[in-house]
Amino acid sequence: MAGKWLDLRSVLLPVVITEAVLLCICYNYMSAERSCDTHSENPIYSHLTKDSVFLTNVGSTQTFPDKMNFNQTDKDQLRRKSPEFGPLRPLNVVPMEVEPHYTVSYQRDVPINYTDLFSTDSEGNCRASFCKWPKMPGATRELVASAPELFEKIPLRFLDNFKNPCWLRGETELNCLPYFYILGNYKCGTTDMWDKITAHPDVFAKVAKEPHWWGPRRNGYTAIPINRPEVLQARSHTGGTDDSSLEWYLNLYKASVVPEIINSRITTKEGIGYHPKVFGDASISTVYAIGREWIKTFPYAAEPPYTNADLMHALQPNAKFILMIRNPTRRADSFFWYLHRPGQPGDADRWHQKATTYIQCFKKCVQDYNLRFCAYAAECPYDLIPDLQVGIYHVFIRDWLKVFPRDNFKVIRLEDWEAEPVTVYRDLLNFLDLRQLSVDEENRILKRRRSNQNQRQHEQTHPETLNALNDFHRPFNVELAKLMGDDKFNYPDYKGSSV
Structure with missing residues (x-):
């Protein structure tokens, strides 16, 4: 036995x-x-406490020192609200034992044939990128054809150990898009809002505020009214003077903030490496500037077949968007005087002529087409910096709310930001999933001097100009209040004061 x-x-x-x-x-x-x-099915991240990053440009390499080595206890930092679009592909899977030494490599803009986006094999099964974009929310063939590079290069999901949306190409090359976007409008407090958000300890401030890529630059705009050093630097890395490629946009951030994101690494209580800091894009043109290629591509379209809202929802469904608005008549009045040098006699007359001519042109456009068509394409004129149509807020907001839930899209009135900054700021941090600050930290940030406030001396706007502007905007304000479900968005007539 x-x-x-x-x-x-x-x-x-x-x-x-x-x-x-x-x-x-x-x-x-x-x-x-x-x-x-x-x-x-997911990238594997290390339990180590140190990492380094190599910055590469034409053979040169720079090593960044090891950064923070904290013990974090908040498990929510590791949660990502990743919608399931079907079976997930592995994204640059790395060895389980170690998080990679991330590299930041500038890429040239090389023409690529994107026929694989729509290719199938002999049995009709999808091939290459065609297997990916149908899993992106709301991605139609027309939308993909309008921006094939983006659908080819931006992945289905981002790395779980970065709060900011980042992904790998190859085994170590890190690429990142903004975590949040501040949208329109001119003279609505976007610069001040940007200043206060980027003052948060977990948000990077040293980044170009307004690259204007999703709207104007992606559609062929090459002028440099702002961010000149950053724009030229990105061009030097990408090649040429065309800023429309995704590589230009990615290079813009690689030159400033991506190395800092890597070096923001912490270690959680569970021993997992995590990169908690984020950055944003405050290009106000993103909300309305979609170019005019759609008119040529769809000559019989009664309205735009897609907007930046549709495109960004397909590519970044979890991004956060903040839209700043203001009494539209007051906004238009402030913007005119902001663009004109003080002390020029006759400016009030010129402003009246400009406003009335524009209103007549826009009304004629609506008679010939419809309001949504004209909001995006009115030749009154159509410009990077449009005049009155940006104040037709409800048209643009409706397009964004059609694809993004309210949890991802926040509308803030400048009037509320000025009246209750503490309440608005705390609510904003909660919306952005940023940690709340102490009272001392809040006071230090909110007492900073207000940014980009128009204080130029100028003539008084004629009352008849303000009356014409009020008449133009009044029905649109009514529609805005209905859309938002709040009468405070039904702005009263503006009679004039300091702007």
Whole structure:
């Protein structure tokens, strides 16, 4: 009997030991958010406390020092609201033992044939990128054809160990898009809002505020009214003077903030490496500037078949958007005087002529087409910096709310920001999923001098000009209040004061 027991033990013992080893391996790689059987579908991140990054440009390499080594206890930092669009592909899977030494490599804009976006094999099955974009929310063939590079290069999901949307190309090259976007409008407090958000300790401030890429630059705009050093630097890395490629946009951030994102690495209590800091884009043109290519591509379209809202929802469904608005008549009045040098006699007359001519032109456009068509394409004139149509807020807001839930899109009135900055700021931090600050930190930020406030001396706007502007905007304000479900958005007539 003892001999039989020894024989049986010699068979069972290796099995028991093997199972114990497998259980141990599985346990060591489990976290609060992941299980062992998910490693084949998600990037693997290290439990180390140090990392370095190499910045590469035409053969040169720069090493950044190791950064923060904190013990964080908030598991929510690792949660990503990743919508499921179907089976997920592995994204640049790295060895389980170590997080990669991320590199930041500038890429040239090289013409690429994107026929794989719509290709199938002999049996009709999808090939290459065609297997990816149908899983992106709201991505139609027409939308993909309007921006093939973006659908080719931007992945289905981003790295889980970065709060900011980032992904790898190859094994180590890190690419990042903005975490949040501040949208329109001119003279609505966007610069001051940007200043206060980027003063938060977890938001990077040293980044170009208004690259205007999603709207104007992506559609062929090459002028440099702002951010000149950053624009020229991105061009030098990308090649040429055309800023429309995604590589230009990515290079813009690689030259400023991506290395800092890498170096913001912390270690959670569970021993997981995490990069908690984020950056944004405050190009106000993103809300309305979609170019005019759609008119040529769809000559019989009654309205734009897609907007930046549709495009960005397909590519960044979890991005956060902040739209700043203001009494539209007061906004238009402030913007005119902001663009004109003080002390020029006759400016009030010129402003009246400009406003009335524009209103007549826009009304004629609506008679010939419809309001939504004219809001995006009115030749009164159509410009990077449009005049009155940006104040038709409800048209643009409706397009964004059609695709983004309210949890991703926030409308802030400048009037509320001025009247209750503490309340608005705390609500904004909650919206952006940023940690609330102490009272001292809040006071330090909110007491900063208001940015880009128009204080130029100028003539008084004629009352008849303000009356014409009020008449123009009044029905649109009514529609805005209905859309937002709040009468405070039904702005009263503006009679004139300091702007």
